[in-house]
Amino acid sequence: MSAERMHPIESKSQQAYRFIRARIDDGRYVPGFRLVLGQIARELDVSVVPVREAIRLLEAEGLVTFERNVGAQVALIKEAEYLHTMQTLSIVEGAATSMSAPYLTPEHLRRAREINERMRRTLADFDPHRFTALNLEFHSVLFEECPNPHILDLVHRGWNRMKMLRDSSFSFVPGRAHDSVEEHERLVELIESGAAPLEIELAARQHRAATLDAVLAYQASHKLAVGQSAAAADPDHALTASND
Amino acid sequence: MSAERMHPIESKSQQAYRFIRARIDDGRYVPGFRLVLGQIARELDVSVVPVREAIRLLEAEGLVTFERNVGAQVALIKEAEYLHTMQTLSIVEGAATSMSAPYLTPEHLRRAREINERMRRTLADFDPHRFTALNLEFHSVLFEECPNPHILDLVHRGWNRMKMLRDSSFSFVPGRAHDSVEEHERLVELIESGAAPLEIELAARQHRAATLDAVLAYQASHKLAVGQSAAAADPDHALTASND
DNA sequence: TGTCACCAGATCGTATATCATTTCAGATAT
DNA sequence: ATATCTGAAATGATATACGATCTGGTGACA
Numbered sequence: 001m002s003a004e005r006m007h008p009i010e011s012k013s014q015q016a017y018r019f020i021r022a023r024i025d026d027g028r029y030v031p032g033f034r035l036v037l038g039q040i041a042r043e044l045d046v047s048v049v050p051v052r053e054a055i056r057l058l059e060a061e062g063l064v065t066f067e068r069n070v071g072a073q074v075a076l077i078k079e080a081e082y083l084h085t086m087q088t089l090s091i092v093e094g095a096a097t098s099m100s101a102p103y104l105t106p107e108h109l110r111r112a113r114e115i116n117e118r119m120r121r122t123l124a125d126f127d128p129h130r131f132t133a134l135n136l137e138f139h140s141v142l143f144e145e146c147p148n149p150h151i152l153d154l155v156h157r158g159w160n161r162m163k164m165l166r167d168s169s170f171s172f173v174p175g176r177a178h179d180s181v182e183e184h185e186r187l188v189e190l191i192e193s194g195a196a197p198l199e200i201e202l203a204a205r206q207h208r209a210a211t212l213d214a215v216l217a218y219q220a221s222h223k224l225a226v227g228q229s230a231a232a233a234d235p236d237h238a239l240t241a242s243n244d
Numbered sequence: 245m246s247a248e249r250m251h252p253i254e255s256k257s258q259q260a261y262r263f264i265r266a267r268i269d270d271g272r273y274v275p276g277f278r279l280v281l282g283q284i285a286r287e288l289d290v291s292v293v294p295v296r297e298a299i300r301l302l303e304a305e306g307l308v309t310f311e312r313n314v315g316a317q318v319a320l321i322k323e324a325e326y327l328h329t330m331q332t333l334s335i336v337e338g339a340a341t342s343m344s345a346p347y348l349t350p351e352h353l354r355r356a357r358e359i360n361e362r363m364r365r366t367l368a369d370f371d372p373h374r375f376t377a378l379n380l381e382f383h384s385v386l387f388e389e390c391p392n393p394h395i396l397d398l399v400h401r402g403w404n405r406m407k408m409l410r411d412s413s414f415s416f417v418p419g420r421a422h423d424s425v426e427e428h429e430r431l432v433e434l435i436e437s438g439a440a441p442l443e444i445e446l447a448a449r450q451h452r453a454a455t456l457d458a459v460l461a462y463q464a465s466h467k468l469a470v471g472q473s474a475a476a477a478d479p480d481h482a483l484t485a486s487n488d
Numbered sequence: 489t490g491t492c493a494c495c496a497g498a499t500c501g502t503a504t505a506t507c508a509t510t511t512c513a514g515a516t517a518t
Numbered sequence: 519a520t521a522t523c524t525g526a527a528a529t530g531a532t533a534t535a536c537g538a539t540c541t542g543g544t545g546a547c548a
Binding site: 253280281282292293296311312313314315316 | 528529530531532539
Binding site: 291293313315 | 500501502503504508509510511
Protein backbone atom coordinates (compact mmCIF):
# COMPACT_ATOMS: atom_id res chain seq x y z
CA MET A 1 0.00 0.00 0.00
CA SER A 2 2.94 2.28 -0.49
CA ALA A 3 2.73 3.76 -3.95
CA GLU A 4 -1.03 3.80 -3.93
CA ARG A 5 -3.28 6.85 -4.16
CA MET A 6 -5.37 7.17 -1.09
CA HIS A 7 -8.55 8.40 -2.69
CA PRO A 8 -8.89 8.65 -6.38
CA ILE A 9 -9.04 5.12 -7.72
CA GLU A 10 -11.16 5.54 -10.80
CA SER A 11 -14.10 3.17 -10.98
CA LYS A 12 -14.55 1.16 -14.13
CA SER A 13 -17.77 3.02 -14.84
CA GLN A 14 -15.90 6.30 -14.83
CA GLN A 15 -13.15 4.76 -16.88
CA ALA A 16 -15.68 3.65 -19.49
CA TYR A 17 -17.34 7.03 -19.41
CA ARG A 18 -14.11 8.87 -20.05
CA PHE A 19 -13.10 6.39 -22.71
CA ILE A 20 -16.25 6.90 -24.73
CA ARG A 21 -16.49 10.56 -23.97
CA ALA A 22 -12.96 11.22 -25.17
CA ARG A 23 -13.71 9.51 -28.46
CA ILE A 24 -16.86 11.48 -29.00
CA ASP A 25 -15.11 14.71 -28.13
CA ASP A 26 -12.18 14.26 -30.48
CA GLY A 27 -14.30 12.95 -33.29
CA ARG A 28 -13.16 9.34 -33.40
CA TYR A 29 -16.76 8.43 -32.68
CA VAL A 30 -18.69 10.54 -35.15
CA PRO A 31 -22.42 11.18 -34.81
CA GLY A 32 -24.22 8.04 -35.84
CA PHE A 33 -21.35 5.81 -34.73
CA ARG A 34 -22.71 2.73 -33.11
CA LEU A 35 -21.71 1.97 -29.53
CA VAL A 36 -21.89 -1.74 -28.81
CA LEU A 37 -21.68 -2.62 -25.14
CA GLY A 38 -19.84 -5.90 -25.49
CA GLN A 39 -17.38 -4.50 -27.95
CA ILE A 40 -16.42 -1.53 -25.81
CA ALA A 41 -16.29 -3.77 -22.77
CA ARG A 42 -13.76 -6.03 -24.49
CA GLU A 43 -11.67 -3.06 -25.59
CA LEU A 44 -11.51 -1.84 -22.03
CA ASP A 45 -11.24 -5.30 -20.52
CA VAL A 46 -14.18 -4.74 -18.23
CA SER A 47 -17.64 -6.26 -18.11
CA VAL A 48 -20.63 -4.76 -19.85
CA VAL A 49 -22.22 -3.45 -16.67
CA PRO A 50 -19.96 -0.43 -16.20
CA VAL A 51 -20.05 0.27 -19.92
CA ARG A 52 -23.80 0.24 -19.88
CA GLU A 53 -23.82 2.67 -17.00
CA ALA A 54 -21.46 5.01 -18.80
CA ILE A 55 -23.64 4.97 -21.88
CA ARG A 56 -26.76 5.71 -19.88
CA LEU A 57 -25.04 8.74 -18.41
CA LEU A 58 -24.01 9.93 -21.83
CA GLU A 59 -27.58 9.42 -22.91
CA ALA A 60 -28.79 11.60 -20.05
CA GLU A 61 -26.45 14.31 -21.25
CA GLY A 62 -27.86 14.00 -24.73
CA LEU A 63 -24.57 12.93 -26.30
CA VAL A 64 -25.82 9.48 -27.32
CA THR A 65 -29.15 7.86 -28.00
CA PHE A 66 -29.92 4.47 -26.56
CA GLU A 67 -32.70 2.13 -27.53
CA ARG A 68 -33.72 -0.99 -25.74
CA ASN A 69 -32.37 -4.19 -27.27
CA VAL A 70 -31.11 -2.24 -30.22
CA GLY A 71 -28.16 -0.31 -28.99
CA ALA A 72 -26.62 3.08 -28.60
CA GLN A 73 -25.17 5.49 -31.08
CA VAL A 74 -23.57 8.88 -30.91
CA ALA A 75 -26.40 11.38 -31.18
CA LEU A 76 -27.07 12.97 -34.51
CA ILE A 77 -27.53 16.71 -34.37
CA LYS A 78 -30.47 17.94 -36.38
CA GLU A 79 -31.05 21.44 -37.55
CA ALA A 80 -33.69 22.19 -34.94
CA GLU A 81 -31.48 20.74 -32.26
CA TYR A 82 -28.60 22.91 -33.35
CA LEU A 83 -30.76 26.00 -33.34
CA HIS A 84 -32.09 25.30 -29.88
CA THR A 85 -28.70 24.57 -28.43
CA MET A 86 -27.22 27.73 -29.87
CA GLN A 87 -30.14 29.74 -28.60
CA THR A 88 -29.73 28.28 -25.14
CA LEU A 89 -26.01 28.88 -25.27
CA SER A 90 -26.53 32.52 -26.16
CA ILE A 91 -28.62 32.92 -23.04
CA VAL A 92 -26.46 31.08 -20.54
CA GLU A 93 -23.22 32.43 -21.98
CA GLY A 94 -24.61 35.92 -21.77
CA ALA A 95 -25.48 35.38 -18.14
CA ALA A 96 -22.15 33.74 -17.35
CA THR A 97 -20.20 36.54 -18.96
CA SER A 98 -22.04 39.33 -17.19
CA MET A 99 -21.85 37.55 -13.85
CA SER A 100 -18.15 36.98 -14.27
CA ALA A 101 -17.35 40.46 -15.55
CA PRO A 102 -17.25 42.31 -12.22
CA TYR A 103 -14.56 39.97 -10.97
CA LEU A 104 -12.29 40.10 -14.00
CA THR A 105 -8.91 41.72 -13.39
CA PRO A 106 -6.80 43.53 -15.98
CA GLU A 107 -4.75 40.37 -16.13
CA HIS A 108 -7.82 38.38 -17.22
CA LEU A 109 -8.55 40.89 -19.93
CA ARG A 110 -4.95 40.86 -21.06
CA ARG A 111 -5.08 37.08 -21.44
CA ALA A 112 -8.36 37.30 -23.30
CA ARG A 113 -6.94 39.83 -25.71
CA GLU A 114 -3.85 37.75 -26.21
CA ILE A 115 -5.93 34.73 -27.15
CA ASN A 116 -8.07 36.82 -29.44
CA GLU A 117 -4.98 38.09 -31.20
CA ARG A 118 -3.95 34.54 -31.83
CA MET A 119 -7.38 33.97 -33.30
CA ARG A 120 -6.89 36.95 -35.53
CA ARG A 121 -3.61 35.56 -36.78
CA THR A 122 -5.22 32.24 -37.67
CA LEU A 123 -7.86 33.93 -39.79
CA ALA A 124 -5.79 33.52 -42.93
CA ASP A 125 -4.97 29.88 -42.19
CA PHE A 126 -8.52 28.65 -42.48
CA ASP A 127 -8.03 26.21 -39.64
CA PRO A 128 -11.52 25.74 -38.13
CA HIS A 129 -10.22 23.22 -35.65
CA ARG A 130 -7.71 25.56 -34.14
CA PHE A 131 -10.00 28.55 -34.35
CA THR A 132 -12.70 26.77 -32.39
CA ALA A 133 -10.21 25.68 -29.73
CA LEU A 134 -9.03 29.26 -29.30
CA ASN A 135 -12.60 30.49 -29.23
CA LEU A 136 -13.34 28.19 -26.32
CA GLU A 137 -10.20 29.36 -24.59
CA PHE A 138 -11.15 32.99 -25.05
CA HIS A 139 -14.58 32.61 -23.58
CA SER A 140 -13.30 30.39 -20.81
CA VAL A 141 -11.17 33.26 -19.62
CA LEU A 142 -14.17 35.56 -19.56
CA PHE A 143 -16.23 33.00 -17.65
CA GLU A 144 -13.46 32.17 -15.27
CA GLU A 145 -14.73 34.23 -12.38
CA CYS A 146 -18.42 33.45 -12.76
CA PRO A 147 -19.52 32.82 -9.17
CA ASN A 148 -22.39 30.56 -10.17
CA PRO A 149 -21.22 27.02 -10.96
CA HIS A 150 -24.65 26.07 -12.24
CA ILE A 151 -24.49 28.56 -15.04
CA LEU A 152 -21.03 27.39 -15.98
CA ASP A 153 -22.27 23.83 -16.01
CA LEU A 154 -24.97 24.78 -18.48
CA VAL A 155 -22.43 26.52 -20.66
CA HIS A 156 -20.27 23.43 -20.74
CA ARG A 157 -23.23 21.24 -21.57
CA GLY A 158 -23.97 23.42 -24.53
CA TRP A 159 -20.38 23.33 -25.66
CA ASN A 160 -20.36 19.57 -25.52
CA ARG A 161 -23.34 19.39 -27.79
CA MET A 162 -21.68 21.74 -30.21
CA LYS A 163 -18.41 19.89 -30.13
CA MET A 164 -20.12 16.89 -31.64
CA LEU A 165 -20.28 18.45 -35.05
CA ARG A 166 -16.73 19.66 -34.89
CA ASP A 167 -14.91 17.27 -37.16
CA SER A 168 -17.84 15.46 -38.64
CA SER A 169 -19.73 18.14 -40.44
CA PHE A 170 -18.10 21.42 -39.67
CA SER A 171 -18.57 24.33 -41.91
CA PHE A 172 -16.87 27.63 -41.74
CA VAL A 173 -19.22 30.39 -42.68
CA PRO A 174 -17.23 32.84 -44.85
CA GLY A 175 -16.48 36.04 -43.04
CA ARG A 176 -17.96 34.98 -39.74
CA ALA A 177 -14.61 34.25 -38.14
CA HIS A 178 -13.44 37.75 -38.87
CA ASP A 179 -16.58 39.29 -37.41
CA SER A 180 -16.25 37.04 -34.40
CA VAL A 181 -12.78 38.32 -33.62
CA GLU A 182 -13.98 41.89 -33.89
CA GLU A 183 -16.88 41.19 -31.56
CA HIS A 184 -14.48 39.62 -29.09
CA GLU A 185 -12.43 42.78 -28.98
CA ARG A 186 -15.52 44.91 -28.47
CA LEU A 187 -16.71 42.61 -25.73
CA VAL A 188 -13.42 42.97 -23.88
CA GLU A 189 -13.56 46.73 -24.26
CA LEU A 190 -17.08 46.75 -22.91
CA ILE A 191 -16.05 44.79 -19.83
CA GLU A 192 -12.99 46.97 -19.40
CA SER A 193 -15.13 50.09 -19.43
CA GLY A 194 -17.13 48.81 -16.50
CA ALA A 195 -20.35 48.69 -18.44
CA ALA A 196 -23.59 47.67 -16.75
CA PRO A 197 -24.06 43.90 -16.33
CA LEU A 198 -27.12 43.89 -18.54
CA GLU A 199 -25.23 45.61 -21.32
CA ILE A 200 -22.48 43.03 -21.12
CA GLU A 201 -24.97 40.22 -21.00
CA LEU A 202 -26.76 41.39 -24.12
CA ALA A 203 -23.49 41.94 -25.98
CA ALA A 204 -22.32 38.43 -25.19
CA ARG A 205 -25.68 37.05 -26.12
CA GLN A 206 -25.65 38.93 -29.37
CA HIS A 207 -22.21 37.57 -30.16
CA ARG A 208 -23.48 34.02 -30.07
CA ALA A 209 -26.74 34.90 -31.79
CA ALA A 210 -24.81 36.49 -34.66
CA THR A 211 -23.03 33.21 -35.30
CA LEU A 212 -26.30 31.37 -35.35
CA ASP A 213 -27.77 33.88 -37.79
CA ALA A 214 -24.73 33.65 -40.02
CA VAL A 215 -24.92 29.86 -40.11
CA LEU A 216 -28.62 29.82 -40.86
CA ALA A 217 -28.27 32.43 -43.58
CA TYR A 218 -25.38 30.52 -45.08
CA GLN A 219 -27.28 27.28 -44.93
CA ALA A 220 -30.28 28.84 -46.58
CA SER A 221 -28.33 30.42 -49.41
CA HIS A 222 -26.30 27.27 -49.93
CA LYS A 223 -29.39 25.15 -50.18
CA LEU A 224 -30.90 27.51 -52.68
CA ALA A 225 -27.73 27.64 -54.71
CA VAL A 226 -27.41 23.89 -54.94
CA GLY A 227 -31.13 23.46 -55.19
CA GLN A 228 -31.41 20.68 -52.60
CA SER A 229 -35.09 21.12 -52.11
CA ALA A 230 -35.41 17.63 -50.63
CA ALA A 231 -32.90 18.36 -47.90
CA ALA A 232 -34.44 21.75 -47.26
CA ALA A 233 -37.85 20.23 -46.77
CA ASP A 234 -36.60 17.67 -44.27
CA PRO A 235 -36.55 19.17 -40.78
CA ASP A 236 -34.63 16.17 -39.51
CA HIS A 237 -31.64 16.28 -41.80
CA ALA A 238 -28.24 16.40 -40.23
CA LEU A 239 -26.62 19.75 -40.10
CA THR A 240 -23.41 21.37 -41.16
CA ALA A 241 -22.61 24.15 -38.82
CA SER A 242 -20.25 26.39 -36.96
CA ASN A 243 -19.85 27.14 -33.31
CA ASP A 244 -17.76 30.26 -33.14
CA MET B 245 -48.41 -12.00 -26.55
CA SER B 246 -51.91 -10.74 -26.97
CA ALA B 247 -52.55 -8.09 -24.36
CA GLU B 248 -49.00 -6.88 -24.41
CA ARG B 249 -47.83 -3.43 -25.42
CA MET B 250 -45.55 -3.57 -28.37
CA HIS B 251 -43.11 -0.90 -27.33
CA PRO B 252 -43.32 0.65 -23.93
CA ILE B 253 -42.37 -2.08 -21.52
CA GLU B 254 -40.72 -0.17 -18.75
CA SER B 255 -37.28 -1.43 -17.92
CA LYS B 256 -36.49 -2.13 -14.31
CA SER B 257 -33.95 0.66 -14.34
CA GLN B 258 -36.64 3.12 -15.30
CA GLN B 259 -38.96 1.60 -12.75
CA ALA B 260 -36.36 2.09 -10.05
CA TYR B 261 -35.68 5.61 -11.25
CA ARG B 262 -39.33 6.58 -11.05
CA PHE B 263 -39.71 4.86 -7.72
CA ILE B 264 -36.92 6.82 -6.11
CA ARG B 265 -37.68 9.99 -7.95
CA ALA B 266 -41.30 9.96 -6.84
CA ARG B 267 -40.24 9.61 -3.24
CA ILE B 268 -37.79 12.46 -3.46
CA ASP B 269 -40.35 14.64 -5.18
CA ASP B 270 -43.11 14.14 -2.66
CA GLY B 271 -40.81 14.37 0.31
CA ARG B 272 -40.90 10.80 1.57
CA TYR B 273 -37.17 10.77 0.96
CA VAL B 274 -36.00 13.97 2.57
CA PRO B 275 -32.59 15.51 1.88
CA GLY B 276 -30.00 13.48 3.70
CA PHE B 277 -32.05 10.29 3.48
CA ARG B 278 -29.79 7.38 2.81
CA LEU B 279 -30.45 5.32 -0.30
CA VAL B 280 -29.25 1.76 0.21
CA LEU B 281 -29.07 -0.23 -3.00
CA GLY B 282 -29.98 -3.62 -1.59
CA GLN B 283 -32.83 -2.24 0.43
CA ILE B 284 -34.46 -0.45 -2.48
CA ALA B 285 -33.84 -3.48 -4.67
CA ARG B 286 -35.73 -5.68 -2.22
CA GLU B 287 -38.60 -3.23 -2.00
CA LEU B 288 -38.94 -3.28 -5.77
CA ASP B 289 -38.15 -6.98 -6.07
CA VAL B 290 -35.37 -6.37 -8.56
CA SER B 291 -31.63 -6.80 -8.35
CA VAL B 292 -29.26 -4.08 -7.30
CA VAL B 293 -27.96 -3.45 -10.80
CA PRO B 294 -30.95 -1.46 -12.11
CA VAL B 295 -31.20 0.37 -8.80
CA ARG B 296 -27.61 1.37 -9.01
CA GLU B 297 -28.14 2.68 -12.51
CA ALA B 298 -31.15 4.71 -11.42
CA ILE B 299 -29.19 6.25 -8.61
CA ARG B 300 -26.33 7.18 -10.88
CA LEU B 301 -28.77 9.01 -13.13
CA LEU B 302 -30.24 10.84 -10.19
CA GLU B 303 -26.72 11.74 -9.19
CA ALA B 304 -26.09 13.18 -12.65
CA GLU B 305 -29.15 15.33 -12.19
CA GLY B 306 -27.84 16.52 -8.87
CA LEU B 307 -30.73 15.10 -6.86
CA VAL B 308 -28.59 12.65 -4.92
CA THR B 309 -24.96 12.39 -3.96
CA PHE B 310 -23.18 9.10 -4.39
CA GLU B 311 -19.82 8.11 -2.98
CA ARG B 312 -17.86 5.08 -3.91
CA ASN B 313 -18.21 2.20 -1.47
CA VAL B 314 -20.12 4.42 0.87
CA GLY B 315 -23.51 4.96 -0.66
CA ALA B 316 -26.03 7.45 -1.87
CA GLN B 317 -28.19 9.96 -0.12
CA VAL B 318 -30.70 12.55 -1.20
CA ALA B 319 -28.73 15.72 -1.85
CA LEU B 320 -28.66 18.35 0.83
CA ILE B 321 -29.32 21.83 -0.41
CA LYS B 322 -26.95 24.38 0.98
CA GLU B 323 -27.43 28.10 1.03
CA ALA B 324 -24.99 28.72 -1.84
CA GLU B 325 -26.60 25.96 -3.84
CA TYR B 326 -30.01 27.48 -3.30
CA LEU B 327 -28.81 30.89 -4.35
CA HIS B 328 -27.18 29.57 -7.49
CA THR B 329 -30.17 27.53 -8.50
CA MET B 330 -32.54 30.43 -8.02
CA GLN B 331 -30.25 32.69 -9.97
CA THR B 332 -30.06 30.19 -12.80
CA LEU B 333 -33.80 29.75 -12.70
CA SER B 334 -34.36 33.46 -12.96
CA ILE B 335 -32.34 33.48 -16.15
CA VAL B 336 -33.78 30.44 -17.88
CA GLU B 337 -37.33 31.20 -16.78
CA GLY B 338 -36.96 34.71 -18.08
CA ALA B 339 -35.83 33.37 -21.43
CA ALA B 340 -38.53 30.70 -21.53
CA THR B 341 -41.25 33.21 -20.75
CA SER B 342 -40.19 35.72 -23.35
CA MET B 343 -39.73 33.04 -26.00
CA SER B 344 -43.14 31.62 -25.26
CA ALA B 345 -44.93 34.96 -25.05
CA PRO B 346 -45.41 35.61 -28.78
CA TYR B 347 -47.27 32.34 -29.13
CA LEU B 348 -49.60 32.74 -26.19
CA THR B 349 -53.26 33.10 -27.09
CA PRO B 350 -55.91 34.98 -25.09
CA GLU B 351 -57.01 31.54 -23.90
CA HIS B 352 -53.57 30.92 -22.41
CA LEU B 353 -53.68 34.22 -20.62
CA ARG B 354 -57.18 33.55 -19.37
CA ARG B 355 -56.03 30.25 -17.87
CA ALA B 356 -52.99 31.92 -16.32
CA ARG B 357 -55.18 34.56 -14.73
CA GLU B 358 -57.58 31.96 -13.48
CA ILE B 359 -54.78 30.06 -11.77
CA ASN B 360 -53.41 33.26 -10.31
CA GLU B 361 -56.82 34.09 -8.89
CA ARG B 362 -56.87 30.74 -7.16
CA MET B 363 -53.46 31.63 -5.74
CA ARG B 364 -54.86 34.89 -4.49
CA ARG B 365 -57.68 33.09 -2.75
CA THR B 366 -55.23 30.77 -0.97
CA LEU B 367 -53.26 33.68 0.43
CA ALA B 368 -55.29 33.66 3.63
CA ASP B 369 -55.03 29.91 4.07
CA PHE B 370 -51.28 29.88 4.56
CA ASP B 371 -50.94 26.64 2.61
CA PRO B 372 -47.43 26.75 1.15
CA HIS B 373 -47.83 23.32 -0.38
CA ARG B 374 -50.83 24.30 -2.43
CA PHE B 375 -49.48 27.73 -3.21
CA THR B 376 -46.32 26.28 -4.66
CA ALA B 377 -48.27 23.81 -6.76
CA LEU B 378 -50.39 26.59 -8.20
CA ASN B 379 -47.30 28.66 -8.79
CA LEU B 380 -45.84 25.90 -10.91
CA GLU B 381 -49.10 25.59 -12.78
CA PHE B 382 -49.20 29.30 -13.46
CA HIS B 383 -45.73 29.47 -14.91
CA SER B 384 -46.24 26.25 -16.82
CA VAL B 385 -49.04 27.92 -18.73
CA LEU B 386 -46.77 30.82 -19.61
CA PHE B 387 -44.01 28.47 -20.74
CA GLU B 388 -46.35 26.23 -22.64
CA GLU B 389 -45.55 27.57 -26.07
CA CYS B 390 -41.81 28.01 -25.64
CA PRO B 391 -40.44 26.65 -28.90
CA ASN B 392 -37.08 25.68 -27.43
CA PRO B 393 -37.26 22.38 -25.55
CA HIS B 394 -33.75 22.85 -24.19
CA ILE B 395 -34.73 25.92 -22.29
CA LEU B 396 -37.77 24.17 -20.88
CA ASP B 397 -35.59 21.28 -19.83
CA LEU B 398 -33.37 23.65 -17.89
CA VAL B 399 -36.38 25.19 -16.21
CA HIS B 400 -37.59 21.79 -15.11
CA ARG B 401 -34.18 20.86 -13.79
CA GLY B 402 -34.21 23.97 -11.68
CA TRP B 403 -37.67 23.22 -10.39
CA ASN B 404 -36.63 19.75 -9.41
CA ARG B 405 -33.80 21.10 -7.33
CA MET B 406 -36.16 23.51 -5.65
CA LYS B 407 -38.76 20.86 -5.01
CA MET B 408 -36.31 19.09 -2.76
CA LEU B 409 -36.75 21.58 0.00
CA ARG B 410 -40.50 21.58 -0.32
CA ASP B 411 -41.59 19.63 2.67
CA SER B 412 -38.32 19.31 4.46
CA SER B 413 -37.37 22.84 5.26
CA PHE B 414 -39.88 25.09 3.63
CA SER B 415 -40.38 28.53 4.87
CA PHE B 416 -42.93 31.03 3.78
CA VAL B 417 -41.47 34.48 3.77
CA PRO B 418 -44.16 36.79 5.18
CA GLY B 419 -45.72 38.96 2.52
CA ARG B 420 -43.85 37.42 -0.36
CA ALA B 421 -46.82 35.34 -1.53
CA HIS B 422 -48.94 38.44 -1.83
CA ASP B 423 -46.31 40.28 -3.82
CA SER B 424 -45.85 37.25 -5.99
CA VAL B 425 -49.51 37.19 -6.98
CA GLU B 426 -49.37 40.87 -7.86
CA GLU B 427 -46.27 40.33 -9.99
CA HIS B 428 -48.02 37.49 -11.77
CA GLU B 429 -50.87 39.75 -12.73
CA ARG B 430 -48.48 42.40 -13.98
CA LEU B 431 -46.57 39.81 -15.97
CA VAL B 432 -49.75 38.67 -17.69
CA GLU B 433 -50.67 42.24 -18.47
CA LEU B 434 -47.24 42.84 -19.93
CA ILE B 435 -47.56 39.85 -22.22
CA GLU B 436 -51.07 40.85 -23.13
CA SER B 437 -49.89 44.31 -24.15
CA GLY B 438 -47.50 42.80 -26.65
CA ALA B 439 -44.45 44.17 -24.90
CA ALA B 440 -40.99 43.63 -26.34
CA PRO B 441 -39.48 40.20 -25.63
CA LEU B 442 -36.63 41.69 -23.66
CA GLU B 443 -39.04 43.58 -21.45
CA ILE B 444 -40.97 40.41 -20.74
CA GLU B 445 -37.78 38.51 -20.11
CA LEU B 446 -36.53 41.01 -17.58
CA ALA B 447 -39.89 41.17 -15.82
CA ALA B 448 -40.02 37.39 -15.48
CA ARG B 449 -36.43 37.34 -14.31
CA GLN B 450 -37.13 40.05 -11.79
CA HIS B 451 -40.07 38.10 -10.48
CA ARG B 452 -37.86 35.17 -9.54
CA ALA B 453 -35.07 37.42 -8.31
CA ALA B 454 -37.49 39.19 -5.98
CA THR B 455 -38.31 35.90 -4.30
CA LEU B 456 -34.66 35.15 -3.83
CA ASP B 457 -34.07 38.58 -2.34
CA ALA B 458 -37.01 38.18 -0.01
CA VAL B 459 -35.76 34.84 1.22
CA LEU B 460 -32.23 36.06 1.76
CA ALA B 461 -33.43 39.15 3.58
CA TYR B 462 -35.72 37.05 5.73
CA GLN B 463 -32.95 34.60 6.49
CA ALA B 464 -30.60 37.38 7.42
CA SER B 465 -33.03 39.10 9.74
CA HIS B 466 -34.10 35.79 11.27
CA LYS B 467 -30.52 34.84 11.96
CA LEU B 468 -29.85 38.17 13.57
CA ALA B 469 -32.97 37.95 15.67
CA VAL B 470 -32.17 34.49 16.98
CA GLY B 471 -28.50 35.27 17.08
CA GLN B 472 -27.33 32.06 15.43
CA SER B 473 -23.93 33.41 14.63
CA ALA B 474 -22.53 29.92 14.27
CA ALA B 475 -25.04 29.00 11.62
CA ALA B 476 -24.55 32.33 9.90
CA ALA B 477 -20.83 31.76 9.70
CA ASP B 478 -21.20 28.32 8.16
CA PRO B 479 -21.60 28.64 4.42
CA ASP B 480 -22.55 24.97 4.17
CA HIS B 481 -25.48 24.92 6.53
CA ALA B 482 -28.76 23.61 5.22
CA LEU B 483 -31.27 26.16 4.19
CA THR B 484 -34.85 27.01 4.87
CA ALA B 485 -36.31 28.60 1.83
CA SER B 486 -39.14 29.38 -0.52
CA ASN B 487 -39.57 28.87 -4.21
CA ASP B 488 -42.47 31.05 -5.23
C1' DT C 489 -43.57 -11.66 -57.69
C1' DG C 490 -45.11 -10.20 -53.31
C1' DT C 491 -46.11 -11.58 -48.62
C1' DC C 492 -45.71 -13.95 -44.54
C1' DA C 493 -43.76 -17.18 -41.16
C1' DC C 494 -39.80 -18.38 -39.12
C1' DC C 495 -35.06 -18.89 -37.78
C1' DA C 496 -30.37 -17.28 -36.50
C1' DG C 497 -27.46 -13.82 -34.97
C1' DA C 498 -26.72 -9.71 -32.49
C1' DT C 499 -27.57 -7.06 -28.65
C1' DC C 500 -29.44 -5.46 -24.57
C1' DG C 501 -31.41 -6.48 -19.55
C1' DT C 502 -31.09 -8.46 -15.29
C1' DA C 503 -30.10 -11.84 -11.59
C1' DT C 504 -26.72 -13.95 -9.02
C1' DA C 505 -22.27 -14.55 -7.06
C1' DT C 506 -17.97 -12.87 -5.70
C1' DC C 507 -14.68 -9.34 -4.59
C1' DA C 508 -13.31 -4.84 -2.48
C1' DT C 509 -13.96 -1.16 0.56
C1' DT C 510 -15.74 1.12 4.36
C1' DT C 511 -17.46 1.43 8.90
C1' DC C 512 -17.83 0.51 13.56
C1' DA C 513 -17.65 -1.87 17.77
C1' DG C 514 -14.82 -3.96 20.98
C1' DA C 515 -10.33 -5.21 22.62
C1' DT C 516 -5.76 -4.02 23.80
C1' DA C 517 -1.79 -1.37 24.83
C1' DT C 518 0.21 2.92 26.41
C1' DA D 519 -8.45 7.85 29.65
C1' DT D 520 -6.83 7.87 25.09
C1' DA D 521 -5.17 5.97 21.13
C1' DT D 522 -4.58 2.24 18.16
C1' DC D 523 -5.49 -2.18 16.40
C1' DT D 524 -8.45 -5.80 14.70
C1' DG D 525 -12.06 -8.32 12.79
C1' DA D 526 -16.81 -8.77 11.53
C1' DA D 527 -20.76 -6.76 9.30
C1' DA D 528 -22.61 -3.68 5.89
C1' DT D 529 -22.41 -2.00 1.48
C1' DG D 530 -20.99 -0.99 -3.10
C1' DA D 531 -18.55 -2.70 -7.56
C1' DT D 532 -18.00 -5.83 -10.99
C1' DA D 533 -17.88 -10.27 -13.60
C1' DT D 534 -20.38 -13.88 -15.38
C1' DA D 535 -24.32 -16.24 -17.10
C1' DC D 536 -28.73 -16.55 -18.88
C1' DG D 537 -32.91 -14.72 -20.74
C1' DA D 538 -35.56 -11.44 -23.64
C1' DT D 539 -36.06 -8.72 -27.65
C1' DC D 540 -35.02 -6.88 -31.92
C1' DT D 541 -33.26 -7.25 -36.77
C1' DG D 542 -32.46 -9.08 -41.07
C1' DG D 543 -32.56 -12.61 -44.14
C1' DT D 544 -34.45 -16.99 -46.23
C1' DG D 545 -37.66 -19.74 -48.21
C1' DA D 546 -42.47 -21.48 -48.70
C1' DC D 547 -46.63 -20.35 -50.69
C1' DA D 548 -50.29 -18.00 -53.04
